[in-house]
Amino acid sequence: MxxxxxxxENEKQRQELIHAYKRFSKTDDGKTVLEDLEKxxxxxxxxxxxxxxxxxxxxxxxxxxxxxxxxxxxxRRKNNG
Numbered sequence: 628m629x630x631x632x633x634x635x636e637n638e639k640q641r642q643e644l645i646h647a648y649k650r651f652s653k654t655d656d657g658k659t660v661l662e663d664l665e666k667x668x669x670x671x672x673x674x675x676x677x678x679x680x681x682x683x684x685x686x687x688x689x690x691x692x693x694x695x696x697x698x699x700x701x702x703r704r705k706n707n708g
């Protein structure tokens with residue numbers, strides 16, 4: 628496959644993924660799951676553990692937050708990109 632064809636295919640797949648996230652977020656089940664993930668991933672909290680402030684716990688917490696940010700980013704992304 629030529630590089631420009633690969634780029635076009637990658638963009639098509641990315642757009643399909645964006646639409647899938649958006650469709651999922653509009654369902655009742657999707658809304659329930661997203662609310663749970665927002666709490667579980669600590670989206671509204673600092674990544675630094677107040678009980679045990681160490682870099683490993685911070686990295687772990689930020690990893691969870693990053694997952695939610697990715698999902699939320701796809702849902703809120705404009706249709707053109």
